[in-house]
Amino acid sequence: MSEFINVSSIDIKQGIHETVEQIAAEPGTKVFYLDGKKINSKETFLSKAAEAMQFPT
Numbered sequence: 001m002s003e004f005i006n007v008s009s010i011d012i013k014q015g016i017h018e019t020v021e022q023i024a025a026e027p028g029t030k031v032f033y034l035d036g037k038k039i040n041s042k043e044t045f046l047s048k049a050a051e052a053m054q055f056p057t
Helices: 009-024 042-052
Strands: none
Touching: none
16 A cells, blocks of 8 residues: 555556556547546536547537
């Protein structure tokens, strides 16, 4: 447990990046990026998600 606490944020971000790359490499999987800094409501989330996934308008 103490090992987790001592992990720097850079290590955590790198681990997340590697995990997403592994998941994205699976056949039939698509990964989309949403900038959470710009999402402040359910409506904004749905709009940004639709935009990232290129839903027809």
